[in-house]
Amino acid sequence: MSSNDKNITWHHSGVSREARQSAFGHKGATIWLTGLSGSGKSTIAVELEKVLFQKGIKAYILDGDNIRFGLNKDLGFSASDRTENIRRISEVCRLFADANIVCIACFISPYVADRDQARAIHVESGLDFVEVFVDSSIEVAESRDPKGLYQKARQGLIKEFTGISAPYEEPVKPEIHLDTGDLAVNESVDNIVEYLTLKKII
Numbered sequence: 001m002s003s004n005d006k007n008i009t010w011h012h013s014g015v016s017r018e019a020r021q022s023a024f025g026h027k028g029a030t031i032w033l034t035g036l037s038g039s040g041k042s043t044i045a046v047e048l049e050k051v052l053f054q055k056g057i058k059a060y061i062l063d064g065d066n067i068r069f070g071l072n073k074d075l076g077f078s079a080s081d082r083t084e085n086i087r088r089i090s091e092v093c094r095l096f097a098d099a100n101i102v103c104i105a106c107f108i109s110p111y112v113a114d115r116d117q118a119r120a121i122h123v124e125s126g127l128d129f130v131e132v133f134v135d136s137s138i139e140v141a142e143s144r145d146p147k148g149l150y151q152k153a154r155q156g157l158i159k160e161f162t163g164i165s166a167p168y169e170e171p172v173k174p175e176i177h178l179d180t181g182d183l184a185v186n187e188s189v190d191n192i193v194e195y196l197t198l199k200k201i202i
């Protein structure tokens, strides 16, 4: 069903993107962190948000666990629920980026097609989308196990757990690839900040 079949109309803002960029002194964008549970997405996001904030850049984290407390509390971890989770999040990220915020999205987002769709809706709106592969081996992620979830998954207490009993499709061509088994948190953050600077997003 097209939008017109539903009798809905797109309303345009009276404030241009250029005016927002000029007022904020930087662009909006979505930094999309993808990786296994325990790979370091949230840890890197928190440090990145602090660094950006200290530079006067408007940044905000959207994190998988948090979003699942509210907006997506109706969704579980089946493949179709994960796809719907990422679809909704992608739309929210687009709104943040359009509002000229640097939106830091931390979601396992295990499927290439879902991440490609997230990228596509940004590109069609003329917004930057930076895919960051937060890469650690399953062994490293499991040894960290900050929430004890791998242990529960191994015991069969959590079904469809990513990396154990559900798939993770690695990014094909991410803008940034961080090996968190090798890089310290501040080095990962520096990598992202350097990229944003190079691309004149900040």
Ligand SMILES: Nc1ncnc2c1ncn2[C@@H]1O[C@H](COP(=O)(O)OS(=O)(=O)O)[C@@H](OP(=O)(O)O)[C@H]1O
Pocket: 036, 037, 038, 041, 042, 063, 064, 065, 068, 077, 081, 082, 083, 085, 086, 106, 107, 108, 109, 110, 147, 149, 158, 159, 160, 161, 162, 166
């Ligand atoms: N079955 C299963 N598989 C993976 N993760 C699980 C599962 N059940 C609960 N959790 C917790 O949910 C967090 C992942 O949510 P996401 O919204 O990022 O997942 S997804 O992108 O829809 O795959 C994930 O957060 P992170 O550890 O920060 O990645 C877990 O805390």
Ligand SMILES: Nc1ncnc2c1ncn2[C@@H]1O[C@H](COP(=O)(O)OP(=O)(O)O)[C@@H](O)[C@H]1O
Pocket: 035, 036, 037, 038, 039, 040, 041, 042, 043, 044, 106, 134, 144, 146, 180, 181, 182, 183, 184, 185, 188
């Ligand atoms: N180099 C590193 N980069 C990121 N996290 C690391 C690193 N080394 C150890 N850790 C630890 O690994 C855990 C990663 O957990 P978290 O950030 O919640 O991952 P995710 O959000 O991907 O599930 C944290 O306890 C963090 O302190």
